Each structure stands twice: as C-alpha cells, then as structure tokens.
Amino acid sequence: MKAEIITVGTELLLGQTLDTNSQLISQYLNEWGVDVTFRQTVGDNKQRLQAAFKLALSRADMVVLSGGLGPTEDDLTKEIVSQVLGISLLRDSSAIEKIRLHFEQGHRKIAENNWQQADYLEGGYPLENKEGLAVGSYWEQKGKIVVLLPGPPKECQSILEGALRSQMLERFKGQKVLYSRYIHLYGIGESEVASRLRDLIHQQSDPTIALYAKPTEVCIRLSTKASSQEEADEIFKSPAQIIQKALSQFIYAEGKSTSLAKKAMKLLQEKDLSLAVAESLTGGLMMGQLTAIPGASIVLKGGVVSYASEVKRDLLGVSKSIIDAYGVVSEQCAREMANHVRKLCRADIGIALTGVAGPSQQEGKAVGTVYIAIALAENTYVLENNFSGNRERIRQHAIHKALFELLHLLQ
C-alpha cells in the first residue's frame, strides 16, 4: 500500500515551525507496513491545499493530512477534503460534549466555529483526540483511505498511538506487518559498523538492515514483515548473532527507545547502587540528563558542579597540592573528585569529569582532552580521552563515554 503525507500550515512554509509531524507519521506508517512515497507541505490556502490533496489522491492508496483542524478561519482541511471527495461532514457527539465541557469549565462563551472541531468525514469514523478538542477522521472507500490528523504535535502523536493505531491494526489484521529489532552501539562510527557488517548487509534481504547514526552512537535496525512477533524473532535470530559476534564490545543495549543514561539508571537500580557525580567541563549536564529520567532520585544522590578551581578545593576537598602539581585537567584531579564526591554524598559510586570543552585550550591541554574517573568502594578507575568536535559535542562525548564505562564496570 502506497501512502502520501500532506502537512498543512503557513507557519511550516515560513520556517517558523519545524515539521516533526511528517517524520512521526512516516515512522508509524512504515511500522504498519505502509510505504510512504511522497510528502507535501502546503500553507493555509484553499487552492493550493485542493491541488495538493487531488494530486495525492491520484497517486496514493492512502492520504494522511495533518493540520488545519482547528476552529479558526484558516483551518481549511476538513472543508477542502470533504469538497474534493464530494461527501458531507458529520459531527461527533462525544467531541461535541467535550467542547461544551471545556468551555463551561473555563467559563467562556463558545464561538460558533468551535463546533467544527467535532467534525469527521461521512462514511468514516472520528478518531478520538485525547490531548485536544479537534477530532481526527478515518475514511475508506473504493480502495482509497483518507486520514485527517490535528497539527499540534502532541495531539497528532496521541491519535497516531491511540485511535489510528487501533484502526490500522484492525484494518490489516491477518496481514503481515513490519517488526523491528534495535541494537544500540557506543564507541564506533557508522562507516566502521557498515564495513564490519558488509557481508551481512550485502547478502541479507530479509530482514533488512538499517544503520542510524547519532552524534555519539549508532543504532542497527533489523526489520521484517511477519505475521507475529514470534515469526519475526526467528528471522532476526541469525543476523543478530552475527552482529553480536562482530561488534560485541560496542553493544550496550537493545530496544526501540533506550539510551546510555536510561540503561545505566536501570542497571544501578537493579543492583541497588547509588551514584554521585562531580562535573567540571560538563557543568551539570550529566546530572541533568540522569535526572530527566523519572525515578532518578532512587539512584542519584546528587553531586557537585565545580567549574571554578576554588570549588574543586573548597567544596570537593581536592587538595591544593594536587591542583598545583598536576592542574585541574588531570588524571589526579579526576581521581580525587570522584573519590570525594562519592564520600560527600555517601554514594556507592562516584563519577567525575574534568577536561577542556573549548573554545580554547586550558593549562596547556588541547581542546577535547577529558579525564573520566569512576570511584567504587574498592577501586577508582581513570581514563584519558581525546574527543573531537565543538564544545557541545565534546561535552556530550564525555557524558556518554562515562556512562558506557560505568555500564562496563557494572556488567
């Protein structure tokens, strides 16, 4: 089945808003086994929206539109789509009720055009919007599917995950759908992964193998169309073993949405270990990423950001003689920082990061020089690193390398 996506909104053409809905809709359609062949973006303009929709309808089996379902005059999607299809709009009673309640609770008068947010395409179904007032719409006739989704990303995502997903799984029941397995790697570049898996990538047609590179990590996705998770797992088995063999020292986790921070927090929680962090060049960013994960307070006791040398000395208790002899960007300083923060916060593990994020060198050390120390009760490990890239990239590298090393020590 071929699908085409149309995102609607003048703010997109002006570049005011980044079109994240297109990517999200693409991801869901691909997961449901639907191929996306074109994407279009149009402004809030009758003629252009009509042209875009007609074109999409002429060449795709399924057209998904996002945006323009709101109550204002420039929200034209439902009107144009119903005109082109030659069908009416019906009003969803539960959406009407929701709009009424919403305005009643806000003690506000309901302007007439607010009701149009409850409209869906005749002959189809409304798609419940748990995050907003505008219902989506699913419509299918004579081999064509038309789906209307709201523009606000939270609302669009909520319908994709909820009402549309249910509808699509019901619609394609018994048919093969796409299953994927994700393997996450740290410490190796995309091209090196591609080169080590060259034979596998060239020989294999099912599952397909795709590589995704982020600034500091690579993810391998295996995908296959199957009738069940079990069937898919069987197909993934042999290539996953080959990947495991070729790249074992770089693999840190499996799963669709994971990260080094999530994996580390989970492992610490399982092992009932607590953590304290002393950050210099990363200035709180590592703790910020860890505490973004709900439940972080069980694992992370706290820590110190010691940007200034005095803070390393006064607050962390790093001795003046060490700073004078080796400098703050040194193996010795990292070691002291990790040991002290561990004791100060009464944690099982202390991690310290000190280095040069740039833009200029420090203490004669080059930009990208970073010392990472991990202090356990019995031992303290220190690593010297030379990261490349700009300030932000070096900071991210430092954090991810520290988390990767922590995982190694814990496993």
Add this chain to the structure above:
Amino acid sequence: MKAEIITVGTELLLGQTLDTNSQLISQYLNEWGVDVTFRQTVGDNKQRLQAAFKLALSRADMVVLSGGLGPTEDDLTKEIVSQVLGISLLRDSSAIEKIRLHFEQGHRKIAENNWQQADYLEGGYPLENKEGLAVGSYWEQKGKIVVLLPGPPKECQSILEGALRSQMLERFKGQKVLYSRYIHLYGIGESEVASRLRDLIHQQSDPTIALYAKPTEVCIRLSTKASSQEEADEIFKSPAQIIQKALSQFIYAEGKSTSLAKKAMKLLQEKDLSLAVAESLTGGLMMGQLTAIPGASIVLKGGVVSYASEVKRDLLGVSKSIIDAYGVVSEQCAREMANHVRKLCRADIGIALTGVAGPSQQEGKAVGTVYIAIALAENTYVLENNFSGNRERIRQHAIHKALFELLHLLQ
C-alpha cells in the same frame, strides 16, 4: 517571487531522519523576500524525483532541491535535474582539486563516481561547500531559478549562509528585502499577548506581526520589506513602542537568537558578578544550560545538585532542624540552600531550586510546587511557584522563572 522546496532522500520518507533542511531553507528564502508556496519530499527514486521537479518547475519561479548530491548510486538529483532542464553538467575545477586532496590526505583511492560531486548545472554557477565535498549549484534562465543544495544539514546550512546568500543578495540588489525585529517575553501566554496587542495586530499591515510560542516563552516578530536596515528600523519604531507599553514587565530581551540563559550570563558578566547554583528538582539542568554558553566559566563558579536530603544537609549545610520542621520542598529550605551555596562557592549570587517535578507528590506538596531562592550579599529573595505540565516542563519552567527573576533583580 514564488519558490518551492524539494527535499530528496528515502531516509526522510522512512522517518529515520527529521527534515530540518526544509525549515532552514524556508527561513532563508523568507528572509530574502521569496515566498515559499509548496514543499515536497521524495525518495531516491528516478521517476518520482522527476515528477516532483517537473511539477515544481511548472508552478514556481524558483525551485530549491536539497539532498542527493553525494557520490553513491542513489544520489540522483543532478542527473534528473539536468535531464529535465535539457542541459549538461560541468565539473568545477576547485571542487575537483578538493576531492583529490581529500582522498590523498586519507591515503584512499578515488572511486570514479566521487568526481560527480564536483558537478554543477551548465549555464549556472557552482556554490562552494565549505563543510563537504559536494558543490551546490545555482542556475537561472528564462525566469526560472534552480538551486541544488547538499543533504547533510551542516553542508546545506553552510551554503545557505555563504555562497547562496551572496548570490541572492547580488541577484536582488536594489530590491527591498525582509528585515525583522524580535522581542522576547517571559511569564505570559501566547493568547494573552495576542489579546493585549489585538488592535495593533488588526490595524497593522506593515510591519507584519507574528507570535512564536515556545513552552516557556513567547517571541514577537515584526517584519517589513525595506531597502535598508535604517528604513526598517523607522518602520518598527512605533509598533515596538506600543508593544513596550503593553507588555513591559514581560519583555526580557531583543534579538534573533537569544534566551534567558544567554541574557542572564551576559548581564552577570557586564556587572562582573559571579554565580553559584544549588539544584534539587532540576538536578543539574540549570547549570548545564548555563555552561552550554561559551565563556560561562567567567560567571559560574559551580554548585551543588542535592537530590537526596542528606546531600542538602552534609554538602550544602542545610540544618537538620529546618528539614525536619519544614521539609526539603519549602521556602525555608530554598533560602538556606541559596545562602549556603553562595558562601561555599564564594560567589556573589546564589540561586537555589527545590520542588516537586513529579510524577508523584512529595512531602504532601503537589506536583509543580517549586521554591526559587536568590541570595545576594544584602538580601535573599524566595518565591513560591505552582507550575503545570509534565516532569520535563516543570523543570524547564523552574529554570526559566529563576533566570527571569535574576534578570529583574539585576536590572
């Protein structure tokens, strides 16, 4: 002049890659006074790329394509565009030299199809790519402009800012271009701003007024087409005064790319004041945002992340009697944290954040309750806040409110 953008790449249709180039190209075109009427995205597929380009050429004066300029077999853009236009490709000598050097330095053999990265459209100009090997291309004939840009965002942006910008300014010399003035507000919602500026927004056609809402702030953009910055400044003067009068207490800065963090760091640096931060619910995120700004080390001495109560007591020195009597989510605890972190780090100003980010309540305090304390030498200010939203949003609100209050105290 009407423009249409085409982004090329199967990874975009699969949702593997977020299409940030479309937004960036839109922003530049709009700044140069060119209206974007449609955007399309196609995969690495000859027929579909051909159809998309022909369609764009039939309805726009200017077509900008991004992606598919690389050396591999699925990089088809130059081939298709030259076919449709019926012209040849020429090879840019300085790009050839760059490719040769690149491979020589890497001690690698040059595969034949690497040279095609030096190609540009006959009758036009190559656009220098400072971030990669594939040159862009600018071509204009019989009232149509065609621009080819590389897909990697860094390379695309580099040409937009560099070679294409020069070409466009030269091309439109003497014509009016778009100038904008940006006013940033904190502490007020988009709809309230719209309501307070209703008359201005309704009456005004030049400059145009646009509102951009981010999760915790609103930006007002005034735009006008003018022949010079001076002419534009004159046009902005009166509406800017009206905005200033209606919203003065919410305005924190002007300028295209600024933020509360940047503004606060700049002001502290100007006043030669140093800062220390104690973070509980924000877990290092505030310091992480501040230290993302180059030169932060001049202002930020450091601070403490005190997630666990013991850390508030042992490291920050908050007395046990205060924690027992009022809890850690309290005005009293925030005050102590700010005072202590200021002294511990020998800073001029101490900021402390303690509160409940969720997902569940704490010490009987509701999710969203946040105490912000700012300690100066002479005085300590404490604010109670009740933020709404999820964990991430509450954390961001807390940081931005603290920075906004700091700006108020300093100004």
